[in-house]
Amino acid sequence: MSSFALGLSGIGIMFALLLARQPVWLALAACGIIGNSILNSVSMTKFVTGTGVFDLASSYPLSVIPLFVLMGEVASGSRMSRDLFQAARVALSGLRGGLSMASIAASGAFGAICGSSVATAASMTRIALPEMRHAGYEEGYAASSVAAGGSLGILIPPSIILVIYGSIAEASVARLFAASMIPGLVLLLLYLVVAWVLAGRAVDAENQPKPSALERVKALLKPWHFILLFVSTIGGIYAGIFSPNEAASVGAFGAILIGFLRRTLDWSGLVNAIQASVRISCGLFLIIIGAKLFATFIVQTRLPDTLLELAMAAELTPFLIMALIVVIYIVMGCFLEGIGMVLITVPVFLPIVEGYGFDPIWFGVLVAVLVELGLITPPVGMNLFIIKAQSQTLDMARLFRSIIPFLIAPIILVALLFALPQIALWLPNLLF
Amino acid sequence: MMFRSFTNKLLGAMQFVAGLALASMMLVTVADVALRFLFNTPVRGTYDLVSVALLVMVMFGIAPVILQGADIVIDLFDRVLPAGVLRVLQSISALGAFCAFLFIGWSMWGPARDAWLYGDRSLELGLPLWSYWAVAFVGLFGILWAALALLAARLKNQPESGERI
Amino acid sequence: ETLKVSTFLPPKHAFNRMLEAWGQELSDKTDGELTVEIFPAGQLAPPPRQFDLVRSGGADVSVVLHGATPGRFALSELAGLPLVAPSAGSDSAITSRRLTELAPDYLTEEHAGTRVLWMAVTPPLMFHVKGFDPSNLESFKGKRIRYQGVVWQKIIEAMGASPVPVPPAETADAMAKGVVDGATFPFEATIPFDLAPVSDFTLTPGIASASFSVVMGDHAYNRLSDEHKALIDATTGPDRAEAFGAMWDKGEGAGRAFMEKGGVQVLALEQDKLDSLRQTLASVVEEVTQASEASGLPVSDFLNAYTK
Ligand code: NA
Ligand code: NA
Numbered sequence: 001m002s003s004f005a006l007g008l009s010g011i012g013i014m015f016a017l018l019l020a021r022q023p024v025w026l027a028l029a030a031c032g033i034i035g036n037s038i039l040n041s042v043s044m045t046k047f048v049t050g051t052g053v054f055d056l057a058s059s060y061p062l063s064v065i066p067l068f069v070l071m072g073e074v075a076s077g078s079r080m081s082r083d084l085f086q087a088a089r090v091a092l093s094g095l096r097g098g099l100s101m102a103s104i105a106a107s108g109a110f111g112a113i114c115g116s117s118v119a120t121a122a123s124m125t126r127i128a129l130p131e132m133r134h135a136g137y138e139e140g141y142a143a144s145s146v147a148a149g150g151s152l153g154i155l156i157p158p159s160i161i162l163v164i165y166g167s168i169a170e171a172s173v174a175r176l177f178a179a180s181m182i183p184g185l186v187l188l189l190l191y192l193v194v195a196w197v198l199a200g201r202a203v204d205a206e207n208q209p210k211p212s213a214l215e216r217v218k219a220l221l222k223p224w225h226f227i228l229l230f231v232s233t234i235g236g237i238y239a240g241i242f243s244p245n246e247a248a249s250v251g252a253f254g255a256i257l258i259g260f261l262r263r264t265l266d267w268s269g270l271v272n273a274i275q276a277s278v279r280i281s282c283g284l285f286l287i288i289i290g291a292k293l294f295a296t297f298i299v300q301t302r303l304p305d306t307l308l309e310l311a312m313a314a315e316l317t318p319f320l321i322m323a324l325i326v327v328i329y330i331v332m333g334c335f336l337e338g339i340g341m342v343l344i345t346v347p348v349f350l351p352i353v354e355g356y357g358f359d360p361i362w363f364g365v366l367v368a369v370l371v372e373l374g375l376i377t378p379p380v381g382m383n384l385f386i387i388k389a390q391s392q393t394l395d396m397a398r399l400f401r402s403i404i405p406f407l408i409a410p411i412i413l414v415a416l417l418f419a420l421p422q423i424a425l426w427l428p429n430l431l432f
Numbered sequence: 433m434m435f436r437s438f439t440n441k442l443l444g445a446m447q448f449v450a451g452l453a454l455a456s457m458m459l460v461t462v463a464d465v466a467l468r469f470l471f472n473t474p475v476r477g478t479y480d481l482v483s484v485a486l487l488v489m490v491m492f493g494i495a496p497v498i499l500q501g502a503d504i505v506i507d508l509f510d511r512v513l514p515a516g517v518l519r520v521l522q523s524i525s526a527l528g529a530f531c532a533f534l535f536i537g538w539s540m541w542g543p544a545r546d547a548w549l550y551g552d553r554s555l556e557l558g559l560p561l562w563s564y565w566a567v568a569f570v571g572l573f574g575i576l577w578a579a580l581a582l583l584a585a586r587l588k589n590q591p592e593s594g595e596r597i
Numbered sequence: 598e599t600l601k602v603s604t605f606l607p608p609k610h611a612f613n614r615m616l617e618a619w620g621q622e623l624s625d626k627t628d629g630e631l632t633v634e635i636f637p638a639g640q641l642a643p644p645p646r647q648f649d650l651v652r653s654g655g656a657d658v659s660v661v662l663h664g665a666t667p668g669r670f671a672l673s674e675l676a677g678l679p680l681v682a683p684s685a686g687s688d689s690a691i692t693s694r695r696l697t698e699l700a701p702d703y704l705t706e707e708h709a710g711t712r713v714l715w716m717a718v719t720p721p722l723m724f725h726v727k728g729f730d731p732s733n734l735e736s737f738k739g740k741r742i743r744y745q746g747v748v749w750q751k752i753i754e755a756m757g758a759s760p761v762p763v764p765p766a767e768t769a770d771a772m773a774k775g776v777v778d779g780a781t782f783p784f785e786a787t788i789p790f791d792l793a794p795v796s797d798f799t800l801t802p803g804i805a806s807a808s809f810s811v812v813m814g815d816h817a818y819n820r821l822s823d824e825h826k827a828l829i830d831a832t833t834g835p836d837r838a839e840a841f842g843a844m845w846d847k848g849e850g851a852g853r854a855f856m857e858k859g860g861v862q863v864l865a866l867e868q869d870k871l872d873s874l875r876q877t878l879a880s881v882v883e884e885v886t887q888a889s890e891a892s893g894l895p896v897s898d899f900l901n902a903y904t905k
Binding site (some may be wrong): 018019020022023024025026029033045046047050051053054056057058059060062063066067070242245246248249250252253271274275277278279281282283285286287337380382 | 532
Binding site (some may be wrong): 061299 | 607608634636638640641642643646649650653654655764765766767769770771773774775776
């Protein structure tokens, strides 16, 4: 069998294992280990496996992942997400679909201190879904606005996906964070528009009080502790005071302090937050390890290079090649989990993308948007699963149907990134 | 029942150590930042300490994740699959996890021995790297144990192996 | 027969270009029977693992950065000691050739399991700083300097500054924001890491080099026909090292031009100050050489031969 065919079979078997309910990390690791052994030798496979696992598990650049997870868990455990939702709710009160828009806005805000979309969605589901159900919102609409809003967690910095991208692309994480800020806000606005348009059908009647402009502004300033935390930690990355790692540590520490001072966090809450962070992070590291083993195998099959040669032979324009890459990401995103997708694809696509003169920072933002889209595309969308897991009455098929209109927003953003690369590149060039 | 109670004790301890490692990762970095601001002297060794704490967190934290079946699966068809098939698939996962980590452990032996023979040291503090590997092997023992415990629970069709430890 | 070549360096780096050219030469001379396939950018293993990757058969050829595994290449690493260079000069063409010539006598043991194809020594790395005049050595006191490798860590400490490990790609941002006050790189690296906009001064001469080996696994070499073995031997060695070093020296010129064009002032350290720096750094040299001597290595023989 040619190595090209071996690579393709490896990918096929990996998908089959996923559908056979095998854990994502196991499907990746098993195909990586076996594929490598066939392609090279068992001794070569042992070397990359043994050193690869050890090196990833002790990698300083990746230590930022559990720290950002911890910051998000503490903030959510000390009711910061609830405060954000209440603030957004008052500010948007009286608008059609106001609660749904509030959950999107609050997710966006929470995303500004939380590095993971799944954590953002999980935290917001617990708070916003019961409120919307109570107000008589159609259930699919309510759940999909939380799913969409939650996906902002990885585009609005900090972002675990961008940290991983930065470590593969040897790009500055601070610069990547700055670059994804404006696209994140644009996507937030797009989601709000979609939610507002859809509200016409999904919301019967809103009889909420209409607060005055002053009351709305006051409500927005109420979660001042959140604003303080954001400015003094994530803000420190842009001001150049902190490295991302330091910002995450100081942020987690600050969130704990604030929680204890406001008495919204106690000792057992802290222990729970730490244990949840360990569990989430180790789940992520399992996938990172599996994806690394799989990627080492795929790289050696020369599958990517062969694909590129095919594209070059067809004399595609750079724009068409980029369009092809976007389509590949969208299709993969329907079936794959985000971190694995980044680890496998970026080493392959980045040299091509750079070769055609595109900026690696810009490409990082594009990848983050596409991963974010993958979180809410059926059939495999982590955010959809998270919300389904927390809501017994919700029907998966209905959730799949209701999420479709929300998919328009990230697709528009992808088009915008191509038309106007400056929305990603302006801020980092200004700051650094 | 001794097996289950030992399993719960072992993995409870591992989860505790992993949590401690995460907390120290945060505290070491905060201390580094504080000293830099107060005395303008960065702490030498932050890089090494954070790396080793991460290693402890990952290698000790994976076992509880495996035992609780908390690793990410695509459970799209769970509702349409017959319970028997589901149980078989879950047992395969547990067995697969055991085999995968057995292979990983076997693979780690060579580089660990090299680290010992060559006297490799960490870059910043010059800590002996074989001690890092020793930590990894302790964690690995727990992971293998957890995978076995999960497999036993699946085969005996006990509900979910772990009450949250 | 295809040789699998692994490097941790980015695709367009001089090492990869030279390995590609070498592969082309092998292919031309064997009518395509012997070719190389390059896996760059650490696709197969990170820098500290490159040597073991070849030893274990994971790749046939790789580029080894000695500083990534302190102590493993104790003699080879001495070529990177501060202000230590052959009397003919510190150009990479000279130092790389000299180190390659010494390899058969001194360096085979620490490369056991592999054959040295050639050795490479970078042009000495220098300080690129922001906000202070580096030609006054006193001004280094209390500054934070980005470094890589144990020797540089000791050099920076000996000069009274604090060594801070910053990844290469983050260096420009860290300097722009004052997280560090300076960084150590060869001129050539200032282009990919875009140091000109964030630096005020560059201090010459360079202080200390990084050293590399290009190695081929014994198992890979033994697998080849006698004819191919002879071709490998003929196309590697001191001449290849010199040609490669010359590539690097050329890159130095381009890097220097890049910095000067970007408004960076390139300062030369006056002779008396250079002498005093040499004295300051003597302790670093002594510390490193004594550690190696203690483990029974022919340190002074090797250094005499290298600096001849
Ligand atoms: Na975020
Ligand atoms: Na999806």
